[in-house]
Amino acid sequence: MALMTRQQSTVSQADLDLITHASHWNPFTILGPHPSSTKEGSKGWTIRAFLPEARRASVVDLSRGEPGKLYPMEKTHADGFFEASFPDRSEAFPYRLKIENHEGHSWELVDPYAFEPVLTDFDLHLLGEGTHLHNYERLGAHLRTHQGFRGVNFAVWAPNAQRVSVVGNFNHWDGRRHPMRNRGATGIWEIFIPDLCEGEVYKFEIKSRHHAYTVQKSDPYGLAAEFRPKTASVVWDISRFSWGDTEWMANRAQRQALDQPMSIYEVHLGSWKRKVEKDNGFLSYRELAEQLVAHLKHSHFTHIELMPITEHPFDGSWGYQPVGYFAPTARHGSPDDFAYFIDHLHQNGIGVILDWVPAHFPNDVHGLGYFDGTHLYEHADPRLGEHRDWGTKIFNYGRPEVRNFLFGNALFWLDRYHIDGLRVDAVASMLYLDYSREPGEWVPNIFGGNENLEAIDFLKQLNEICHREHPGILTIAEESTSWSGVSRPTYLGGLGFSLKWNMGWMNDTLRYFAKDPVYRKYEHGGLTFSMIYAFSENFILPLSHDEVVHGKRSLLDKMPGDLWQKFANLRLLYGYMYGHPGKKLLYMGDEIAQWREWNHDESIDWHLLDWPDHRGVFQLVTDLNALYKHQASLHQIDFDWQGYEWLELHDWENSVLAFLRRAKNSEDAMVVVCNFTPVVRDDYRVGVPTEGFYEEILNTDADIYGGSNVGNHGGVWSHHEPHAGRPFHISLRLPPLGVLFLKVPTTAGAGPKKK
Structure with missing residues (x-):
């Protein structure tokens, strides 16, 4: 085979500059193998590569098998652009690239620009219209075999980018090395990089068409993430875990029916228990699985509710400002470890509810905000797009791709991790355009009202999709207003949630219990008021984390009177709660009468169980749970x-x-x-x-x-x-x-x- 060893570059100077400056909108039109023709009109192939680390490069022709024949490439640009022409080849052929760097080290690699796209036109169509319910299987980073090679396919939505590259340790975080293929009007970019393995850390480097804004972003669909304070995503194969919860999944719908007992233990995994002997470190998911199951089975709770375990950079957000929506936090181990945690709870008859946060996301530069140099996931208008109380961004629920991101995320946890329910955080903030805003700080809807019509439609579709795709799961609204029909079916005009937190009961009850008993007779109406509306929704009675932080004091410390009366009042509160209609939720530490407010940086005060009064409260909670589970009269008709x-x-x-x-x-x-x-x-x-x-x-x-x-x-x-x-x-x-x-x-x- 003849090889043109000296040649004029077949690429225009403008394209060369765009490639070498990492600004080309679609490098696959330049790099990799391309058909070519000589002056005489004969057909051939040209292989081009941009290898800024290379002093020399060669094509290893594998058309006749290993070890292949070596053909030197011509360096046509000083920054590392190489070409080799094969004028007598009528068809493409398999090859590798051999690289020698300036230190004299050499290696071979498979050219990522020799591969066709992985995403199909049908994928692009569904992603573009926002109806791809398994978008988490297509976008992000996925290990796969493509055209006979094992590697990772990367895909990301960034419609306003001029160029998107995958960067990581494997390319020295150089955005020039692996720019991605532009898939047209959908705004999706993708590239298959052969020979990458599980555990590779990566980000997407995005150069926007607007003001040359360039930023490195974590993968919105990343399946794993680095341990904070590092912020890169991590390639992971979540399909290999072998689940053993077949019995639980088969019977889940019956176990979670509205006429069944539901006693929920709300937990912040990072502070339920710490390794005091190891610098106050976190327990692993596997350690938590064993110890929490023992605690939950002893105390007869039916479910655990996890405060958000999606990856988040700031411990003080308690997980409610997530960046890695598809990644279990690395604080406690790998995705496989988290799957083990869920599986172990299921095998011991305990359901798992996940706090899920579609109401807002943080401003961290590596996150979703201003993703491609535009307000892609959030509203551009701060009157619609900012939560000033929390310093966070609000999702644009009217954009199909954003809705699809959230729909897919909800389904991902239900599908891949067998989550039994989603407790949707801050629903009230989604429903009202004027939530926590003064006049003039919000924009009315098209009818002049304060209802967020796009968010309402999103929530209705969310519940319809989740219940259709995964019958037997629960969706639970943390909704603090009197919005009508939160837990009523959408076909009856409701939002479609299974259950709603009864925030009114919680506030009225705790206000009553804070009164000295001598004055309670004047507050009697506040205690009985809950029964006026008790059956208007499918309620959960929550005594949650929000009631034991920020100076509100612990439940025990809220109680009036001397020491004996404080404990007696707490026991009274729990007894009244378990008798009252509605499913039950208790925050960790409340079952042992924690004295201190909850501190997310420290363990629950388990040593309190050395004291009889605290052991007594724990025994009462245990017995109340057992009574509640075994007496149908206390749980079977909660909502009528x-x-x-x-x-x-x-x-x-x-x-x-x-x-x-x-x-x-x-x-x-x-x-x-x-x-x-x-x-x-x-x-x-x-x-x-x-x-x-x-x-x-x-x-x-x-x-x-x-x-x-x-x-x-x-x-x-x-x-x-x-x-x-x-x-x-x-x-x-x-x-x-x-x-x-x-x-x-x-x-x-x-x-x-x-x-």
Whole structure:
């Protein structure tokens, strides 16, 4: 084969300058193998490469197999542009490039510009219109075999870029080395780089068409990330993990039905427990899996809710300002380790809910903000695009590609990591254009209102897509206003969430409990108000992390009175919560009566369990969870009046409430009586619907919980005498600051023999 060893470059000076200055919009039109013709009209091939680190370069012709034949390339530009022409070749042929650098070291590589695109036209069509529900399988960095070679395909959306390159250790972070292929009007760029392996760190270097803005960005679809403070993405294969949770996944829909118990333990993995002996370091996902499962099984919680574990640069954001939306934080290990964590919880019968943050994202230069020199993911107008309270950016929910990014991200966690539910953060901030804004600081919608119509439509589609693609999962709204129909189906005009946090119940209840008991009778309406709207939504009762930070004090420290009354009030709060309709959520540390506010940099104070009062609270939470799980009357009808009946509503003078909880089998019922004062009330009458023995199955004042052991010796018999409109009544001894749970007899006269 003849080789033109001396040649005039077949590339124009303008193209050469664009390549050498890393400004060419599509380097695949210049680099790699290209058909050519001689002056005589014969057809051949020219191979071009930009190798700024090379002193010499050669083409290794592999058309006849290994080890190949060497053909020197001509250096046609001083910055490292090389060409070799093969005038007698009518077809392309396999080859490698051999490089010798200025230090005399040499190596061979497969030319990334010899490969066709990986993304199909159909992929581009779906990505362009924002309907590619598995976009996380196409964009980002993916290990694959392409045209017979193993390597990594990179793809990113940056429609306003002049040039996008992949940079990393493998090319000395030189944006000139691996500029990507422009895929046209979709704004997507891609390149397949052979021989790259798992663990490679990388970023996308973007040179914008606007003001020559150049920046290195983490991969929006990156599957793994470096440990902070480093900010690069990491190539990872998340498909190899072998899941063992088949039984859980098969039964999940039934386990998570709205008539099933749901007691959620909210956790910040970085501060649940630290390695004090190792410089206060983080536990790994695998260590957390083992220790959390033991704790959750002992205390009978049904679910764990993880505060955001997506990669975030600042510990103090608690994960609520994520940058790596598809990457489990490297603080606790690899994606495989996180998969093990989920799998282990599932194999032990514990569901996993993930806090998910589509409301905003941070300003970090390596993140989504001003991604390609324009406001790509966020609104350009700060009246629409900035959360001033949080110093963050707001997603542009009206842009198809941005919606698709968020839809795909939600589905990614449900699909690839078997997440059982998404708790959507800060929904109220999404629904209202004037959220936390003064007049003149927001832009009304097209009808002149303050509703964010694009965000509303996004949330409805999000819920429809998630429930359609993954039946049996839960979507949960943290929504703090009275927006109607948050947990109602979209076909009935609702937003389509499965459940909603009951922030009103939380605020009213904690405000009431902060009052000295002597004044509680004046606040009685605040305590009963929740039942006016209790069945308007599918509610979760949250005592979350937000209530134990920023000077709000811990739950125990919020309680009034002396030391004994503080603990008794906390036990009373938990008993009242577990009797009240709604699923339950408790923040880590609350189950052991943490004294201090939560500190994200330190472990929960587990040493408190050395003290009887704290052990008593933990035992109460454990027993409440067990009671709640095993008594259908306490969980089966949480969202309808058929499951609830007031027995004593108006005794404000004594600060006593009594109510009945019923299961679907109406004979299966529980009487709950709450005494919100430190006064023992003897011979307290409560009207009841059924005759027989009312077994006292839990008393929050029992001595095993640290209480005074005032109660009813295991239960009471009803009296055949009407009271408060009921045909029978029971006469109780109410413990101070205590809650009684009494099982309603299913058969008249059932119970221990009367004396």
